[in-house]
Amino acid sequence: MLSKGLKRKREEEEEKEPLAVDAWWLDPGHAAVAEAPPAVASSSLFDLSVLKLHHSLQQSEPDLRHLVLVVNTLRRIQASMAPAAALPPVPSPPAAPSVADNLLASSDAALSASMASLLEDLSHIEGLSQAPQPLADEGPPGRSIGGAAPSLGALDLLGPATGCLLDDGLEGLFEDIDTSMYDNELWAPASEGLKPVPEDGPGKEEAPELDEAELDYLMDVLVGTQALERPPGPGR
């Protein structure tokens, strides 16, 4: 009963060394921070978080809570690693504020490379757009208030759909389509079909951008798939 060893679940992708001192991840201002320079320590934690994010997104149906918590932790780490970089505040409506964009604001090319490759991976995920929700009076609590925030661009591509589409017959499928869906600039240019995944491709600095042709292509895809969720609303 006694002396059971500490059992760890090691993630396969991780090649981290065991963390001997647990205190180095604390904020630099904390009295208990270890001798290791915070920037280096945070980089390891950042890599770990990116790996976790990648692993989570690779699941066929990611655990949303896990995903959100990891992304929010990544934000904190990123903010502490590059405090001088002026991260652009998220305007409303956000103009393609993908994760890659905000991370590009920092000077670390490796960060942008890994995030860009993540987004490439995400374009494989068969995402089905969510019909726009009726906005609540005061906005959902999850909305970030001002400030810069790496966004969960990935999640839009993970747009969920279930089998509840056909409640109202075929007419119901198209009821919720409106142009605001197509205004979403977050859609990666090549969401259909396979693209080879560049593994840590160096120098990938461009954020995914949409032009007219790709937007039209996406519209065709949307109309063609007929796979849109109609969420249950009041009184249905």
Place this chain on the structure above:
Amino acid sequence: MFLAFVFSQCVLYPHLYTTEEKSDIISTVEFNHTGELLATGDKGGRVVIFQREQESKNQVHRRGEYNVYSTFQSHEPEFDYLKSLEIEEKINKIRWLPQQNAAYFLLSTNDKTVKLWKVSERDKRPEGYNLKDEEGRLRDPATITTLRVPVLRPMDLMVEATPRRVFANAHTYHINSISVNSDYETYMSADDLRINLWNFEITNQSFNIVDIKPANMEELTEVITAAEFHPHHCNTFVYSSSKGTIRLCDMRASALCDRHTKFFEEPEDPSNRSFFSEIISSISDVKFSHSGRYIMTRDYLTVKVWDLNMENRPIETYQVHDYLRSKLCSLYENDCIFDKFECVWNGSDSVIMTGSYNNFFRMFDRNTKRDVTLEASRENSKPRAILKPRKVCVGGKRRKDEISVDSLDFSKKILHTAWHPSENIIAVAATNNLYIFQDKVN
């Protein structure tokens, strides 16, 4: 020692079913409203119901053991063809309905579908049909010369579970909570971003009462982690979030309860701030007290009790395993920091209980402020032996019976516990073992 618990029973799940490893992990435990029945759900989609045996005068020392009453397959693995992925059959939650007739009703849910099950007994069967013989074969009407009235004859007790309602296709995200309303006509189901209200009689539609999905998923920073109806006020419910907040909503205010009536949040302690502050503040369980005056929340390191009339901070905070605070990075690395522990009240709301690692579970007496750490393990469990309090050594010299933090087994986590509604009987799920402890009779 304010409570002395003795070991009563331990049920090893592989004994009930096949040796399929996945299926044997208990994923939820719940007593019914009288405490007569104890239901468990597991990762294999099965529900096992235990019934407390009647205490007999002959066996004074056997204080009502729980025996298997019914077992059934509640959920099967499903395949979502649109998204091309499998839906797990794991039972996330079971909630009992109050008993209104001879049958028992419970709700069980996996990630996507809620089901209402009826569990009923049959101990008689009709015999003496006119048109059928004893084997059930039809008789030639020409051979029937007399008529008789069929009679009911006793048979061996048979407990059968039948699915009465299936509430499907209303949740895009994973269901984490279900809660029966005090009106006994409705219940709610909550997933990561939405909460739906159902009528028990209607399965093809539900009301969406909370929706925190942002218009742009990229702006998502918070998810719903748990939800529960007020035990007496059928218009009131609470839901907790991954940011450590609790919202109390009144359904009379509007159809869509995105505007909360009360908002409970404790300001962050600046001296404890770290990269993991948000993760450890994420609430994994929220429970109303039986009185309805308090709510209890569980986050990674603490259990907090809130007075409904005070939103800016909890009235009580209990440290479950504060020695883990210096280990958060390792626990983040191995994902243990994301473990979701539940918490429970005792019948009189004076003691709260929650689980920890190394098969430890903790109890806190709210009146005396005393706490105890107990362990659910076979090695320590002699019949009717009093559970010995455990202690974790945080540093310095380790005493003989103490366990050092580095020796804790993080794969042995107690996430699910239940407390009998009126007596000091507790059920503790330790991976694939169900432990039942009762308090010592003087």
